[in-house]
Amino acid sequence: MKAVYALYRNPESAQRAFAHLKNAGIADRRITVLSSEPMEEYEFGQRDRGTIMTWLAAGGGLVGLIGAYLLTAITQKVWAIDTGGMPIVTNWTNMIVIFELTMLSAIVTTVITLLITANIPSWKKPQLYDPLVSEGRILIGVTNPSNPSLIESTLQSTGGGGVIKKIE
Amino acid sequence: MIHHRVKPTDRNMIEDLLRPVLYTTWRFYVAVAILGGIVLAGLSTWMYQAYNGLVVTGDNWPVYWGFHETNFVFWIGISHAGTLISAILRICNATWRRPVTRCAEAITAFALMIGGIFPLIHLGRPWLAWWLLPYPSERGIWPNYRSPLAWDFFAINTYLLGSLLFLALPMIPDFALIRDRTTGMRHRIYGLLSKGWYGTPKQWHRLESAMHIMALAIIPVAVSVHTIVSFDFSMAVVPMWHSTIFGPYFVAGAIFSGIAALIIAMAILRKMLHLEKYLEPIHFQNLGKLLFTMSMLWGYFVFNERLTTWYGNGTAEMPVFHATQSGRYASLFWFMVFCNFVMPFPFLAIRRMRTITGTVIASCGVVVGMWLERFLIVVPSLSYKSTSYSWGHYTPRWPEVVIFSSSFAAMALLYLLFTKFVPMISLWELRVGEHSELKAAENVQAAEAAGELV
Numbered sequence: 009m010k011a012v013y014a015l016y017r018n019p020e021s022a023q024r025a026f027a028h029l030k031n032a033g034i035a036d037r038r039i040t041v042l043s044s045e046p047m048e049e050y051e052f053g054q055r056d057r058g059t060i061m062t063w064l065a066a067g068g069g070l071v072g073l074i075g076a077y078l079l080t081a082i083t084q085k086v087w088a089i090d091t092g093g094m095p096i097v098t099n100w101t102n103m104i105v106i107f108e109l110t111m112l113s114a115i116v117t118t119v120i121t122l123l124i125t126a127n128i129p130s131w132k133k134p135q136l137y138d139p140l141v142s143e144g145r146i147l148i149g150v151t152n153p154s155n156p157s158l159i160e161s162t163l164q165s166t167g168g169g170g171v172i173k174k175i176e
Numbered sequence: 177m178i179h180h181r182v183k184p185t186d187r188n189m190i191e192d193l194l195r196p197v198l199y200t201t202w203r204f205y206v207a208v209a210i211l212g213g214i215v216l217a218g219l220s221t222w223m224y225q226a227y228n229g230l231v232v233t234g235d236n237w238p239v240y241w242g243f244h245e246t247n248f249v250f251w252i253g254i255s256h257a258g259t260l261i262s263a264i265l266r267i268c269n270a271t272w273r274r275p276v277t278r279c280a281e282a283i284t285a286f287a288l289m290i291g292g293i294f295p296l297i298h299l300g301r302p303w304l305a306w307w308l309l310p311y312p313s314e315r316g317i318w319p320n321y322r323s324p325l326a327w328d329f330f331a332i333n334t335y336l337l338g339s340l341l342f343l344a345l346p347m348i349p350d351f352a353l354i355r356d357r358t359t360g361m362r363h364r365i366y367g368l369l370s371k372g373w374y375g376t377p378k379q380w381h382r383l384e385s386a387m388h389i390m391a392l393a394i395i396p397v398a399v400s401v402h403t404i405v406s407f408d409f410s411m412a413v414v415p416m417w418h419s420t421i422f423g424p425y426f427v428a429g430a431i432f433s434g435i436a437a438l439i440i441a442m443a444i445l446r447k448m449l450h451l452e453k454y455l456e457p458i459h460f461q462n463l464g465k466l467l468f469t470m471s472m473l474w475g476y477f478v479f480n481e482r483l484t485t486w487y488g489n490g491t492a493e494m495p496v497f498h499a500t501q502s503g504r505y506a507s508l509f510w511f512m513v514f515c516n517f518v519m520p521f522p523f524l525a526i527r528r529m530r531t532i533t534g535t536v537i538a539s540c541g542v543v544v545g546m547w548l549e550r551f552l553i554v555v556p557s558l559s560y561k562s563t564s565y566s567w568g569h570y571t572p573r574w575p576e577v578v579i580f581s582s583s584f585a586a587m588a589l590l591y592l593l594f595t596k597f598v599p600m601i602s603l604w605e606l607r608v609g610e611h612s613e614l615k616a617a618e619n620v621q622a623a624e625a626a627g628e629l630v
Contacts, residue, residue, distance in 0.1 A: 044353070045607040046380035056378035061385045065393070080321050083310070087318040094322065101322045104404060108330040111397045115338045115390055119345070122386040126379040128348065130372030137374050139356035143190065144607065 011136050012156050013040065013149020014163040014172050019050050022146040025166040026052040032162045034150055040136045042147040052148070059125065065118045072113020076106040138173065189454075189606060190353065193599040196449045197354065198362075204596065211589035218582020221575045222297055230300050234572045239558040243576035244298040247583055249550040250433070251291030252332070252405050253426070254543075257434030258284030259339040260398035261466075263391035272462055274609040275454045275601045279445060280438050281343040282600075286590040287437070288336045290583050295328070297579060324407045331397075331404040338394050345386060348373050349604045402430040409553065415492040416485060416557045425477040429546060432470035432516070436542035439463050441591065443536045445600055454601050457532055464535040467542065468524035475517045495560040495567075504569070505556050508548050515545025 016022040022043075029039050036055065047053030080102040088096045122128070135151045153159045163172055225232050235242050258280035265273035296302045310319035310326050320326060351370035355363060373379060406426035409417040419425075439460060446455040485497050500509045520538035523529050555570050572580075594600075 041377055042375045043377075043380070044349070044375055045604045046384055047377070048381075053377050053380070056376075057381050059382060059385050061382065062389060065389045069393075083312075083319050084321065087312050089318055089320060089322075091320075091322065098322050101327075104327045104400075105321050105330050107400060108327075108334040108397070111393050112334040112337065114393050115334075115341060118386050118389045118393070119341050122345070122382050126372075126382040128370075128372040128379070129368075132372075134374045141375055142353040142356035143187070 010153065010156065011040075011149055011151040012153055012159040012163065012172070013136055013138070013147055014166075015138060015140050015145035015147055016166075017145060019043075019047050019053075019146060021166055022047075022148050023050045023052055025148045025163050026050075028162045028166055029148070029150065029159070032158060034153075034159070038150055040147065040149045040151060042137065042141045044142055044144050044146075047146070061118060061121050061125070064121045065114045068117025069110045069114035071117075073106060073110040075113070076109035077102070079109075080105055189610075190357075190603065192450070192453065193601050193603055193606075194354065194357065196595050197597065197599055198358070200596070204592070207592055208589065211585045211592065214582050214585035215589055218579050218586065221578040221582070225297075225575050225579075226300075226302055230298075232573060232575050234570050234576060236568070236570070238561055238566050238568045239555060239570035241298075241554050241558060242570050243551075243572045243580055244294050245554050246547065246551045247580055248291055248294035248298075249405055249426075249554070250547050251287045251294065251583065251587075252402060253430035253433045253546060253550070254437045255284045255287035255291060255335070255339075255434065256398060256402060256427075256430035257287070257438040258282065259335075259342050259394050260284075260431065261435065261438065263342070263394045263398070266387065266391045267395075271609055272459060274605045275451075275456075276438070276442065276459055276463070277605065278343070278346070278598070278602050279442050279455075279600055281339065282591060282594050283434070283437055283441055284339045285336070285343050286587055286594075288332065288339060289590070290586055292332055292336065294583075295325075324404065324411050327404045327407060331401045335394075335397050335401045338390065338397055342387075342390050342394055345383060345390075346602050346605065347598055348383070349375065350599050350602060353603055354599075399427055402426045409557075414557050415490070415560065415562060416496045417553075419481065421477065421481055421484075425481060428470060428473045428477055429549060432467070432474050433543060433546035435463055435467045435470060436539035436546070439467065439535050439539040440543065443532060445595070446532075449595065449600060451601065454606065460532045460535045461530050464524050464530045464538070467520065467535065467538065471517055471520050471524065471542070478513070478517075492562040495564070496556050499556050499560055500552055504559075505552060509552055512545045512548040512552060515541040516549065517545075 014025060016025065022041075026039060026041065030036060039052075041052045041055065043053065048057075081097045081099075084097045084102075090096070136147065136149050138145070138147055141147050148163065150159050160172055233242065233244075235244075262273065262277040262280045265277070296305050299305055307313075307317060308325060309329070310321060312318055348370050351366045352373040352375070355366040355370050358366060403423040403426065406422040410419055410422035412418065442455050442459065442463075445451055482497070482501075485493050499505050519541045523534040523538040559569055560567055
């Protein structure tokens with residue numbers, strides 16, 4: 009694998025590099041962006057923003073609700089206890105259990121969705137990574153570029169103290 | 177005087193916050209040994225109690241709930257510090273929350289674990305605890321979803337699991353940071369914990385979305401947990417327990433004691449881990465304001481509860497009322513009012529006194545006062561039940577006191593060990609805060625330069 013990337017100290021320079029790469033005809037998807045914090049104010053940090061996680065969480069909650077209702081109601085019918093003049097299926101008290109399992113199901117669905125969509129844990133090494141990202145640098149780069157010198161000159165022209173690195 | 181904060185650089189920030197994780201001093205081992213010794217003493221006492229039976233405790237007819245139940249309610253209350261406060265501040269986008277959230281969320285996780293053990297400690301035969309689970313059995317102990325104890329099981333476990341996940345998810349980027357700065361065994365462990373995290377925009381968006389959804393979900397769960405703990409009492413027809421105010425009263429008290437515990441924990445961490453640049457006076461000021469609000473709310477609830485009981489003049493309730501106002505438990509009651517309402521007032525209401533020391537003093541008072549409040553809810557009502565021939569008193573014995581003390585040591589020990597594995601302040605969240613402040617300042621400068629600001 010070949011790659012050219014630069015590490016920037018500030019997001020403004022990273023944004024410039026990102027914009028220059030796009031202007032140079034590099035497709036958005038081919039540009040790798042890595043940072044040590046969310047950068048939502050910048051165009052490069054807004055990629056892949058759309059998610060249906062909220063809907064999935066709601067769906068998970070609904071499954072939990074139905075499951076909890078069935079668990080409580082069916083159990084009470086199968087092992088009926090006649091207590092204190094209460095009905096056999098006590099929906100008022102069951103609501104507590106149903107509520108807890110609904111929320112638990114929504115939370116667990118959210119976490120599973122996060123892990124799957126963010127690809128965590130993953131045993132595959134990323135195509136491009138530099139430990140300096142953890143130190144606060146922002147990585148902007150392109151893997152397997154058709155014209156590496158163009159990428160290099162584009163990244164160099166953005167300034168901002170970007171350190172150009174090449175993997176060959 | 178305007179206080180200009182010296183902002184730490186990114187490198188300093190990383191070094192300051194990772195120092196406790198990467199370097200260990202002899203003080204750490206001494207603290208672990210002392211706290212571990214106290215916890216061991218508590219565990220041994222529990223074994224002694226299990227071997228000899230509950231007869232070694234002060235629990236006796238008619239008061240079968242004493243210190244262990246008080247501790248259960250107290251620790252579940254303390255757990256409300258973290259996840260709930262963190263979730264509320266996250267949803268309100270309170271930027272000052274960033275250095276506070278992890279300290280707070282850790283309190284929730286550990287306090288819930290400790291609180292959850294007390295019902296087991298109270299069982300005469302804890303190895304048969306699984307009999308309490310709702311499952312169909314041949315002995316005719318059938319699942320009973322009408323029992324408040326079954327509700328407790330579901331509520332506490334939901335909150336515990338939710339809180340652990342809420343605490344763990346934002347740690348992943350910090351684990352990746354440690355992974356990249358370490359070698360050997362540490363590198364492998366943190367590499368495993370952050371496997372696959374590289375900081376792509378997609379990963380950040382998903383993490384933030386997940387945290388937002390979980391914050392929304394966990395707030396009602398937190399409220400429900402302490403409401404359900406209050407149901408353990410209010411569902412019983414016992415004088416001064418059978419009350420509709422108990423749900424919100426317990427929730428308010430839990431948040432109150434939780435904030436106090438958070439302030440104390442933050443002050444200790446600030447001093448021990450040298451986090452003065454990150455846990456600033458403003459954080460204590462803001463939490464002090466919250467604590468003051470909760471103190472007022474707590475006073476309001478106590479007044480409501482007491483007034484309606486006194487005005488109703490019920491035959492069953494008045495002996496309990498008198499016992500707490502002017503009888504056997506009066507000194508504890510008025511000391512509780514002093515600790516929760518009178519003493520914190522000047523420290524929290526007067527701005528000049530709302531310092532780190534001031535808020536910590538007030539918080540220590542509140543923690544003591546809230547433990548007494550739990551005790552005064554549990555014991556007097558059982559001591560003075562409806563018929564006078566069934567009255568009796570409760571005095572704790574040494575096993576309860578040792579177990580009670582060791583629960584505090586367990587909390588401190590868990591917290592101490594946690595600081596050894598995880599940075600106590602979320603590095604990436606702190607970076608976002610610094611970055612947002614910088615961006616806002618730049619926007620103001622740009623607007624000024626363009627003449628948009630008058």
